[in-house]
Amino acid sequence: MKEKEKELTFEENLEKLESIVKDLESGNTPLDEAIDKFNEAIKIAKLCDDKLKKAEKAVSQILKEDGTLEDFKPEVE
Amino acid sequence: MKDKYITVTQLTKYIKFKIDNDENLNEIFLRGEISNFKAHTRGHYYFTLKDENARINAVMFASSVNKCKFLPQDGMKVLVTGKVSVYEANGGYQIYVNSMIEDGVGNLYIAFEQLKEKLAKEGLFDPAKKKPIPKYPELIGIITAPTGAAIRDMLSTLARRFPLARTILFPSLVQGAEAAGDIVKQIKKASTYPLDLLIVGRGGGSIEDMWCFNDENVARALYDCPIPTISAVGHEIDFTIADFVADLRAPTPTGAMEMGVPNKQDVLILIKQLKMRSEKNMLHQLEVKRERLDQIASRYVLKNPLSMYEAKEEKFDRLLDQLQFSISGLLERNRKRLEQSSKHYFFLHPEKIYDEKQRQLENVVLALKKQVTISMQNYVNPYNQLLSKLDALNPLLTMKRGYAIVRCNDKVISSSKKLKENDLLKITFNDGIITSKVVK
Numbered sequence: 001m002k003e004k005e006k007e008l009t010f011e012e013n014l015e016k017l018e019s020i021v022k023d024l025e026s027g028n029t030p031l032d033e034a035i036d037k038f039n040e041a042i043k044i045a046k047l048c049d050d051k052l053k054k055a056e057k058a059v060s061q062i063l064k065e066d067g068t069l070e071d072f073k074p075e076v077e
Numbered sequence: 078m079k080d081k082y083i084t085v086t087q088l089t090k091y092i093k094f095k096i097d098n099d100e101n102l103n104e105i106f107l108r109g110e111i112s113n114f115k116a117h118t119r120g121h122y123y124f125t126l127k128d129e130n131a132r133i134n135a136v137m138f139a140s141s142v143n144k145c146k147f148l149p150q151d152g153m154k155v156l157v158t159g160k161v162s163v164y165e166a167n168g169g170y171q172i173y174v175n176s177m178i179e180d181g182v183g184n185l186y187i188a189f190e191q192l193k194e195k196l197a198k199e200g201l202f203d204p205a206k207k208k209p210i211p212k213y214p215e216l217i218g219i220i221t222a223p224t225g226a227a228i229r230d231m232l233s234t235l236a237r238r239f240p241l242a243r244t245i246l247f248p249s250l251v252q253g254a255e256a257a258g259d260i261v262k263q264i265k266k267a268s269t270y271p272l273d274l275l276i277v278g279r280g281g282g283s284i285e286d287m288w289c290f291n292d293e294n295v296a297r298a299l300y301d302c303p304i305p306t307i308s309a310v311g312h313e314i315d316f317t318i319a320d321f322v323a324d325l326r327a328p329t330p331t332g333a334m335e336m337g338v339p340n341k342q343d344v345l346i347l348i349k350q351l352k353m354r355s356e357k358n359m360l361h362q363l364e365v366k367r368e369r370l371d372q373i374a375s376r377y378v379l380k381n382p383l384s385m386y387e388a389k390e391e392k393f394d395r396l397l398d399q400l401q402f403s404i405s406g407l408l409e410r411n412r413k414r415l416e417q418s419s420k421h422y423f424f425l426h427p428e429k430i431y432d433e434k435q436r437q438l439e440n441v442v443l444a445l446k447k448q449v450t451i452s453m454q455n456y457v458n459p460y461n462q463l464l465s466k467l468d469a470l471n472p473l474l475t476m477k478r479g480y481a482i483v484r485c486n487d488k489v490i491s492s493s494k495k496l497k498e499n500d501l502l503k504i505t506f507n508d509g510i511i512t513s514k515v516v517k
Contacts, residue, residue: 009213009215010213010215010241011211011212011213011215014212014213014344014347014348017348017351018351020355021351021354021355021358024354024355024358024359024362025354025358027362031362031363031366034359034362035359037355038355038356038358038359041351041352041355042352042355042356045348045349045351045352045355048344048348049345049348049349051241052241052341052344052345052348053345055240055241056240057236057240059243059244060232060243060244060245060246061243061244061245061246062223062245062246062248063245063246063247063248063263063266069245072223072244072246074223074224074228074229074232075224075229
């Protein structure tokens, strides 16, 4: 289960979070299930939040002629 | 006499011969402006080339038309090559065009319009074919020059807005003759990476500088690219062909990043809101359930559990009674059976048998005695009766009352007629006997 969550992209996680919140708001979810979903929602929210806050600067690479990738930093004028 | 007159045909043939054999007219380089342009259905072009003072009819056969890279239009200034000859049927000389190119930069616009129209017809700009731009791209490809403001602006914008995303730069020339080919090559390379988004662009410049983005091959490569694309050619007013083909058009490289990635702050707020919504909803649900629980808990039976107990108690009592009743019934039945059995054995006991026989005997004796008494009475009673009868019949008693017994010759005389005179009578009284004589 946890492995699977890691595989989800940021967008998939956010979509999942949104759908869980919608489910919860529909009020059709039995309490037990709702509690599980709520816990999952909090977990995903934290995951996304952490991911976003931890990313301090975008990683940039450049494709070299030989097909390899190299870190890239644009020159300052 | 020789006829001095020749036919029109002869004259025309002569003129045609003269012109055809003029080397100067065999290979002409001519500059002019197109007018009266007409594309024949069979593929030939007929038009007039003119300048301010003169004009010449022109024809371009289908074989040459195929090599022409643009569709001629009236007013276009062109450079043509060809030869001059005569069309005998109307006696007109005209230029037979082998090749034609546009004359001057102003014609770039026309070429642009023509390509745009052509690609539009093919459906390369079809809005239905546009791929959606992902909301949160995590790996972004960029095709632009590795130096200059464009890449710098894009990366700084990305770092500011959505540092979560990684970028791969596919360096490319973005101006000059080689640029279009380079861009095509890099689009194809980028297609092999698992990119969420591909941005193709360059900073602002003259229309000629960014002409590579109006290249047909670039347009087709963009169209074929499986990754969602954003065009970012720094020319806010005019659109390039690439702008029409790309899934999204940004006015500048910076704009491409602003449109391509979300703002981190917005996303953090969204996450917070979603979290709050789920918390609020959870609390609300818990509250609702609690209310229901309270409602249930406040019901009579739960508040007065004894009431439920009482009913059971009553039932228990009834059952207990039933049980006792059936037990005592059972006991009673068994006791009776026991008694009966006991009696049975009781009577079988020898002493009891003796007693019983004794009693039977006594009974018999008693019965016998009774019988005897009865029998005796049977005898005694008639006797007594007889006695009393006898008493009643006792003549002595009668005599007491004054009666006397008259005998004659020891015979009891009951009738006077049996008597005669002087008979001696013996009269017995109660208290003695006298002797008398009959007188009469």
